[in-house]
Amino acid sequence: MKLIDYGVRDDERPYIEEWSKKNNIEVKIVPELLNPETIELAKDYDGVVAYQQLPYESAIFDKMNEFGIHVLSLRNVGVDNVPFDALKKNDIRLTNVPSYSPTAIAEYSVTGLMILLRSMKSMIRKVDKHNFMWAPDIGRELNEMTVGVAGTGRIGQAAIKIYQGFGAKVIAFDKYRNPNIEKQGLYVDTLDELLKESDVVTLHLPSLGAGNTVINKGSIANMKDGAIVVNTGRGDLINTADLNDAVKSGKLLGAVLDVYENEVGIFNSDRTGQELDDKLLSEMIENPKIIVSPHIAFYTTTAVKNMATISLDSMVDELNNGKSDNEIDLG
Ligand code: COI
Numbered sequence: 252m253k254l255i256d257y258g259v260r261d262d263e264r265p266y267i268e269e270w271s272k273k274n275n276i277e278v279k280i281v282p283e284l285l286n287p288e289t290i291e292l293a294k295d296y297d298g299v300v301a302y303q304q305l306p307y308e309s310a311i312f313d314k315m316n317e318f319g320i321h322v323l324s325l326r327n328v329g330v331d332n333v334p335f336d337a338l339k340k341n342d343i344r345l346t347n348v349p350s351y352s353p354t355a356i357a358e359y360s361v362t363g364l365m366i367l368l369r370s371m372k373s374m375i376r377k378v379d380k381h382n383f384m385w386a387p388d389i390g391r392e393l394n395e396m397t398v399g400v401a402g403t404g405r406i407g408q409a410a411i412k413i414y415q416g417f418g419a420k421v422i423a424f425d426k427y428r429n430p431n432i433e434k435q436g437l438y439v440d441t442l443d444e445l446l447k448e449s450d451v452v453t454l455h456l457p458s459l460g461a462g463n464t465v466i467n468k469g470s471i472a473n474m475k476d477g478a479i480v481v482n483t484g485r486g487d488l489i490n491t492a493d494l495n496d497a498v499k500s501g502k503l504l505g506a507v508l509d510v511y512e513n514e515v516g517i518f519n520s521d522r523t524g525q526e527l528d529d530k531l532l533s534e535m536i537e538n539p540k541i542i543v544s545p546h547i548a549f550y551t552t553t554a555v556k557n558m559a560t561i562s563l564d565s566m567v568d569e570l571n572n573g574k575s576d577n578e579i580d581l582g
Contacts (some may be wrong), residue, residue, distance in 0.1 A: 448475075
């Protein structure tokens, strides 16, 4: 068996090499992304592994079929950039890594919130300039707050545990209830109720599809004055312009955004010294009450190792047994 792994970053390479050695399976590491040109490198390989945020173009899958390759294994969870129709047409199966480290994302979302609550963005900027004054950057205490967790999958559950450790009151909403969260009596009946009662709303939902935002002008009006929004889920859960307006007007105290609806092509690129074309993003980066980070909640050694190795394990399952626990139903 010979595998080819695309879009590999330097931080992923050692884990892939170690897996390859341990399993005695050749893995060709390709730093370039998977596209209709680079797929040519896959000729003579048995399976394609990849991760990228840019869309996977349909032509890739025609070529895979021509090469007799019928499995694409992703190193990440999101499949929104994969054209299912093109896979089905070419009889290609797809796997993802549904869970690589829920705690990585949960811990980061709380970290972002703490940075906001203790005015760290503004404080660090001040100290960098040797301004050691306390005011006006007085903090707020999480233990006095109600945290509304939207989405109680693995990440939401991990976040709940951490918030409970801080002594916050936690309420939760999910269309699909988790028995353990249910047992604790944390669920409210509707998302509207969660938004209305929370001092902090933290989103741990998948994308609901373009245009289906959870946080927008209408829903923000329903939130408490001075509430906070944390998003480590998907950028398109929020109408970002509406959120930015609400922070600027003072309706919301602030926001933590590790994902952004227009992040593709910007996040994880080095634009040092360049002006950004995206005025909304520039404005939010300037605002001390909006913590922007480039989709790094997942980015820990544990998660990166799991993404690299679980994707390869799934590929082996697919090639040896024709199926894997991580196979995606293409509908
Ligand atoms: C995903 O796994 O889909 C993520 O959102 C993390 C990604 C940036 C690697």
